[in-house]
Amino acid sequence: MADIWSVDEHLADVLRAVRPLEPIELPLLDAAGCVLTEDVIVPAPLPPFDNSSMDGYAVRAADVEGATHALPSVLSVVADIAAGSGDLPTLFPGQAARIMTGAPLPPGAQAVVPVEWTDGGTGGGPVDSMLAASAARGGGGEVRVFQPVAEGEHIRGRGSDAQAGGVALTAGTLLGPPQIGLLAALGRGTVPVRPRPRAVVLSTGSELAAPGEPLGPGQIHDSNSYMLTAAAQAAGAVAFRGAAVADDAATLRAALEDQLIRADLVVTSGGVSVGAYDVVKEALSGEVDFRRLAMQPGKPQGFGLIGPARTPLFALPGNPVSAYVSFELFVRPALRAMAGHGEGALHRPRVTARLVTDAPLSSPAGRRQFLRGAYEPDDGTVRPVGGPGSHLTAALAAADALIEIPENVTEAAAGAELTVVLLG
Template identity: 40%
Template sequence: MSAPSCDDPHRPGALDIDSAHRRIAAAIEPIEAIERVGLRAALGRVLAEDLHAPLNIPPDTNAAMDGYALRGADLDADGAASLRMVGTAWAGHPLERTIGAGECARIMTGAPVPAGADTVVMQERTTADGDTITIRGGEAGSNVRAAGEDLPAGGVALTAGTAIRPAELGVIASLGLTEVAVRRRPRVALFATGDELYEPGQELKPGGLYDSNRYTVWGMLTRLGMEIDDRGHLPDDRAAVEASLLAAAAENDAIVTTGGVSVGEADHVAVVLREHGDVGFWQLTMKPGRPLNFGFFGRALMFGLPGNPVSAMVTFYQFVQPALRALSGAGYRRTPTLRARTAADFPKKPGRTEFQRARLVIADDGTTDVEPVGPQGSGRLSSMSRADCFVVLPADSEGVGAGEWVDVQPFEGLV
């Protein structure tokens, strides 16, 4: 990993966003350790090996809707026929009878299609008179789901490196599996730095602040499925910072700190990382979140996040989140963006990529609009709770006016 260079664009020692992503992605080696876990415990984990289907999914050719199973050859050119019903096929209770010429069977959604039949006509296109069923508007081969059309027996159902979401959990269950092999979850040490920090519930002394960063970062780590080693506060003492980081690096896969990463006399995290670690970069051309330390401390991946609350959250979402997913074995993937129309002005000065807090709204014409949530100061944590997305403005942008289209990163994805 190369150290920051004076040739980095915009500012000596500072990296642009794309370069930072490339450096992080190139530096991470996924955890190789494997565990076997039960089906429900697999949610949020990353598959360690390919899963092959031991059977066809669905196992049998079945009906896609309620109606009548019949032979497509019995329909005339207009899709009509008059047939004799010879039985009923229920989901879980197949009809053990072959459908012959001029015959049909009542069938329910999901029931196996009886032998001899190859078509299901929905009940809305039929009329029953006793056992005589009149078909109108049928279509040969319709409304039938073939055995194995979702997953054929022996085929790869899920590949190694797949993050297990609810859909994947359902796929695994459909294969009849009760446990799977997954990558071990990364163990992440978490620190907040600063003598001014107090725990919620403590008496706040003059000049003190309640620690919010450790709780927001803990929340983001938890939602990523990390195993968290919360080590509390680091004082503004170089020796204590050094000892704590060395101990954390020996027991964890990654370390995330907040505060102490700039150039002040009490910013010991940056100093200790440069002296004992392998520094990838320490400053970015972004706002908020210019001071961001990335590297390795011992064997542990290290992120020193800024102390300003919004800066800590922005840098976590942009860099720590994809890095920890890659460490988990799910690959390095940047936060996706969508396009939205601005409902108001988003002012900006050129020079740094900005991630402005905003809120998505649906306009009267059905388009997705985005509106600001107020002042963008990096200490205004409450603005993050009012926002549901970032508007991403490139480094050379001089801001955008109302009615323009911009890139937007939603905070929440489908789960």
């Protein structure tokens, strides 16, 4: 490999090295956010029985044919049927049963008349009257129906949602709230998934102080570990933030050994350049390959497999913007590949947008540049946010996109069509 790696070469090398995590069986709520590893087959019809989609009266369709306010159909009410009822009467001609939403349809019933289409069985307001009559009588009395219903109307048919033997969810499905709800409706208590990767994030630098603590001379607050931990969570990982590590190789090695027991992937920031205190390079040379990439920001990168379990480690630059851009381009796809996502779901969405800028944007020849941008989906434009400096965290916080300028482009003027990486 050449001394300078391209963005695509480095990404391909990373994705070749990482593997999807082994499937495990998890309870439904623990499986939320995970990727399904097997097809889920519908074990029984859903819903399992015909039930009412309205509060009203279960009837035979012929008994209310032609009903009007002037000439209502008058039916004998023989039962009250609530959701969960098991002892159901059979309806014969001229009979009806008060029924609640979700309650099973009794034998002989063909449709449900909404309570609003009746006198509620007492001659009062329809809903209140129905409830009062139901509570008072438990069946009995009469109901006047003012509007006909067709057979099957206002009924949720057995199996109308899902038929037994069908595929409810396919392997590779990301389990969000609707999918978890479906699994619960099917009676599944657990499900086989790839677990969310556990990512450990460490910042390096003797100058770092924890947020909330006062700064001493020459110190800055550790923002990278918080930003990258949040980024790992947003990528779907279970993320752990370790305390900042001072510029000492032995201390870093000890910290890594402590963290590897709970890590499927490790991210460090800082200490990967060519300075006298580049502790990550000193501590991990031989296990991690430190590279120069043809990109800006983020030229220095490290990647390797460390420890007995060959855990992927990403050594990212220390400047905040460089660290974040590197995470989005390389770490996020790796985490999602480990979680079992398919190729199409590894990367952030990319769109083509028209550049809006007062002055042309310059870009170094031979490097792929990623600038912070604000994307306007309504008109398909993007404008730069802040300058190119890799320390400008305020500009990064104001951006929702990365503007990508290819290696062979040294200047992009207003109106240029550029690829935009959407971060939102």
